[in-house]
Amino acid sequence: MTEELLVQNKTVVVPGEPLAEGMGFLPSKGTYRDHEMIRAKRLGLVEIDGKVIKLVPLSGCYMPKTGDVIITQVFDVSFSGWRLDTATAYPAMLGVKDATSDFISRGADLTEYYNLGDNLVVKIINVTSQKLIDVTMKGPGLRKLQGGRIIKVNPNKVPRIIGKQGSMVSMIKFATNCKIIVGQNGLIWIDGTPNEELVAVNTIRMIEHLAHISGLTERVKTYLETQLGKKIEEVPPMEEQAYTPAPHPNYGEGEREHRRPQRYR
Amino acid sequence: MSMKDEQKQHVQKALQENLRYDGRKKDQFRAVTIEYNISKSAEGSARVKIGDTEVIAGVKMSVETPYPDTPDEGSLMVNAELLPLSSPRFEPGPPSAEGIEVARVVDRGIREAGAIDVKKLCIARAEKVWIVTIDICTINDAGNLIDASSLAAIAALKQATFPKYENNEIDYQTRTDTKLPMRKWPLAITVFKIGNQLFVDPLREEEDVMEARLTVSTTEDGKICALQKGGSTPLTPDEIDQMIVLAQKFGDEQRSKL
Numbered sequence: 001m002t003e004e005l006l007v008q009n010k011t012v013v014v015p016g017e018p019l020a021e022g023m024g025f026l027p028s029k030g031t032y033r034d035h036e037m038i039r040a041k042r043l044g045l046v047e048i049d050g051k052v053i054k055l056v057p058l059s060g061c062y063m064p065k066t067g068d069v070i071i072t073q074v075f076d077v078s079f080s081g082w083r084l085d086t087a088t089a090y091p092a093m094l095g096v097k098d099a100t101s102d103f104i105s106r107g108a109d110l111t112e113y114y115n116l117g118d119n120l121v122v123k124i125i126n127v128t129s130q131k132l133i134d135v136t137m138k139g140p141g142l143r144k145l146q147g148g149r150i151i152k153v154n155p156n157k158v159p160r161i162i163g164k165q166g167s168m169v170s171m172i173k174f175a176t177n178c179k180i181i182v183g184q185n186g187l188i189w190i191d192g193t194p195n196e197e198l199v200a201v202n203t204i205r206m207i208e209h210l211a212h213i214s215g216l217t218e219r220v221k222t223y224l225e226t227q228l229g230k231k232i233e234e235v236p237p238m239e240e241q242a243y244t245p246a247p248h249p250n251y252g253e254g255e256r257e258h259r260r261p262q263r264y265r
Numbered sequence: 266m267s268m269k270d271e272q273k274q275h276v277q278k279a280l281q282e283n284l285r286y287d288g289r290k291k292d293q294f295r296a297v298t299i300e301y302n303i304s305k306s307a308e309g310s311a312r313v314k315i316g317d318t319e320v321i322a323g324v325k326m327s328v329e330t331p332y333p334d335t336p337d338e339g340s341l342m343v344n345a346e347l348l349p350l351s352s353p354r355f356e357p358g359p360p361s362a363e364g365i366e367v368a369r370v371v372d373r374g375i376r377e378a379g380a381i382d383v384k385k386l387c388i389a390r391a392e393k394v395w396i397v398t399i400d401i402c403t404i405n406d407a408g409n410l411i412d413a414s415s416l417a418a419i420a421a422l423k424q425a426t427f428p429k430y431e432n433n434e435i436d437y438q439t440r441t442d443t444k445l446p447m448r449k450w451p452l453a454i455t456v457f458k459i460g461n462q463l464f465v466d467p468l469r470e471e472e473d474v475m476e477a478r479l480t481v482s483t484t485e486d487g488k489i490c491a492l493q494k495g496g497s498t499p500l501t502p503d504e505i506d507q508m509i510v511l512a513q514k515f516g517d518e519q520r521s522k523l
Contacts, residue, residue, distance in 0.1 A: 117268040147271045149286065149470065194279035198288050 002036075009048045012058070012212070013040040019053050030055030044156075045212060058212065062088050062155035062185045064127045069142070071150065071183035072135070074118045077110050084120065084135065087152065087185050092133035094122060099137050119145040119189065121181055141181070148179065148191030151201055153208045155186030160211040161204055168207065168217060175224040175232050176200040199227045273459060273474035280462040286471065287316075291464035292511060297522055299416065301424045307400075308440065309425025313417040315466060317407035319351075322417035323400045324425040324445075328435060331387070331394040339386020339394040343372035345401040345414060352406035352469075370453055370493045371401065371415045374482030378451035378490035381422070385446035388430075395427070397445065408469040411480055415453035416519055422447060423523055450523065451490050452516045455480040456508035458498065463507055465515055479505065481512035485520055 003022035007013060019031060020038045027038045031053050040046070044057040064070075064086065072084035072092055081095040096104050100113060114120060121142050122135035137143070153161065162169050162182055173180050178192030178200045190200050203224060210216055221232055276286070283290050295316030304310035307323035331338060345368035347355040355361070360368075375381065386395040399421060401414045422445055429439040457467050458477040467475065477496035483489055489509065494500065500508070 115267065119268060147275050149272070149275055191275075194282050194284045197279075198284065198286075201286075202288070 005048065007046050007048075009046060011046050013044065013046055013055070015040055015042050019046060019055075024051055026052045028052050028054040030057055057156045059154065060156060062086075064088060064090060064092070064124055064131060064133045065184070066124055066127055068124045068184040070122060070124065070135075070185040071145070071181065071187035071189055072120050072122055072185075074114050074116055074120065077114075077116065082110065082114055082120075084122065086133065087187055090131040090133055092122070092124070092135045094120070094135050094137065098125070098135065101138065114144060119150060121145060121183070121189070145181070145189050148189050149197070150187050150189050151204065153186050153188060153204060154211075155184065157208045157211040158182060158184055158186060160216065161188070161207050163217065168220065171217070171221065171232065172200050172203050172224065175228055175230075176203075196228070199224070202227070269474060272470070273476075276471055276474050277460045277462065280459060280464060285464070286468055289466075291462065292514075294466045294515060294518070297416070297519060299420050299522055301420065306437070307421070307425075308428060308437075309421045309423070309445070311417050311420035311424060312404075313413050313420060315409055315413045315416075316468075317405055318409055318413050319404040320410065320413040320417045321402050321404060322414065322421040324421045325398045325400070326425070326427060326435075327396050327398070328388065328393050328430065328433075329396050331391060333391075335383075336391035337387045337394075338383040339381075340383065340396050341372065341376055341381060342396065342398045343368045343375070343401070343418065344398070345371065345403075347403050347406070347410070351403040355403075355406070366493070366495075367401065367411055367414050370411055370480050370482075370491070371399070371418050373491040373493070374415060374451045374453045375399075375418065375422070378449045378482065378484050378488070380419075380447060380449045380451050380484075382446035382448050393433075397422075397425075406469065408467045408472045409455065411453055411455050412466065412519075415451075415482070419450055419452060420523060423450075449484045449486075449490075450520055451482045451484050452519050453480050453482040453491070453493075454512035454515045454519070456511050458496070458500065458504065458508075463504065463511065465511055479508045479512075481509050481516075483509075483513050483516040485517070487513060 003024045005020045006018050017040045018037045021036050025038050027033050030041050030044055031038050032041055038053050040055055042057050043059045044055040047054040070086055072086050074082050075085045076083035081093055084092040084094055086092045122137055123139050123142055124133055125136045126134040169180055169182055176196040176199050178190050178196055181189045190197055225232055298314045300312040303312045304323050308326050309324035312321045345364050347364040349355045349357050399418045403410055425445050427441050427443045429436040429441055455478050457464050457475045459475055475496055476498035477500055480493040482491035
């Protein structure tokens with residue numbers, strides 16, 4: 001039996017492309033086993049970590065995941081809460097008890113809290129196998145958005161836009177003086193002066209476009225400096241934020257997958 | 266304050282600095298591209314892109330009996346379909362009010378300008394005339410569908426050639442070199458108003474929060490051939506004057522790209 005890697009680390013592969021041959025390799029997120037072969041499930045970058053083969057997707061839609069902070073819009077007000085459009089195939093439900101710490105009496109007019117069309121930053125607390133999404137607004141940074149504008153980006157590029165521990169987005173915020181909230185579902189809320197806001201939007205679009213390139217932070221910094229005509233000094237550490245912590249490297253999207261065995265570390 | 270009012274204020278704030286959401290000025294169009302002959306089966310067709318907005322139009326010609334009141338004139342028909350693939354807000358099914366408006370505004374511009382010499386479409390008086398049908402389909406809606414549709418329709422008319430017509434039968438497989446008898450090239454340009462700001466070629470976000478709009482169809486000789494007002498806010502005569510000037514300017518600019 002042959003044991004062979006068929007692709008190099010960090011190459012772009014297409015769905016069905018063979019990545020490795022042999023039972024010694026383990027398929028992780030975004031890959032699957034087809035007899036002896038490990039193949040790619042979607043378009044993305046291969047990451048080879050010892051014998052574990054993982055794929056970082058470059059396209060595709062957002063799949064709701066517990067713990068994610070997303071930006072949503074109210075599209076229905078019911079007896080017991082609000083239904084939210086998550087910019088995915090699945091609507092989310094915000095129950096009265098998760099919506100606010102205020103006391104809401106029975107039969108109260110819920111539109112006094114959140115009305116149709118309002119944009120809310122919420123956190124996913126539960127996703128069922130049928131993709132019914134429960135969200136909450138209790139938590140730091142979770143709130144109703146006022147003013148500003150919302151842009152949509154490819155949700156797979158969101159980690160790149162946020163950067164390590166939010167470094168990239170902090171830099172944009174610091175440089176442009178804009179308030180920015182990045183939702184894991186690919187919606188980004190930006191509020192600032194028209195000119196600086198435009199720079200922020202263009203920077204985010206650039207990151208989205210160049211997400212697969214390494215050393216992006218430096219490029220973004222230079223871009224921001226030329227656009228704004230000022231030097232970016234030390235970026236202050238991020239204030240309290242509604243960010244999804246970076247997932248464990250092997251944390252799956254609710255799908256069954258192989259955990260990385262200890263010995264390969 | 267409702268979400269919509271807030272968004273309107275935000276757009277307005279940018280407009281006051283003569284800056285749009287995508288960095289343009291108030292009186293600036295996105296990049297316009299026109300592609301001809303994109304359909305095999307249509308007698309004339311065109312694809313128009315204004316930024317991310319994309320519209321295709323096709324011209325079909327058939328021979329029918331003329332209307333009794335115009336026995337020696339051919340006729341024109343415009344249909345527009347806002348396909349669900351172009352925007353999450355369009356649904357399949359019978360045409361929406363928005364779709365009917367696009368078709369009617371485009372139709373009115375071409376008809377009232379006398380763009381097609383309908384007398385020349387007559388084959389036999391009171392018996393047979395050519396009927397020109399324009400079908401407009403939206404492929405992507407990123408705002409300003411009316412202007413894109415109008416441009417696509419005119420481009421398709423410009424490229425259209427008659428099919429072969431012999432022994433009372435049309436042979437759609439064989440196309441002649443005869444072009445449609447065009448006299449004018451009317452184009453619709455829509456000018457939008459938010460607060461006291463006037464601007465052209467809106468993005469979807471700007472279209473959503475507009476207060477009023479005026480579509481002005483103009484011809485190359487500076488004549489206004491059709492108007493369509495939309496939105497709930499009234500316009501002052503002064504504003505209408507400014508809008509017409511803008512529409513004429515951009516009408517000429519787009520016409521030069523045909």
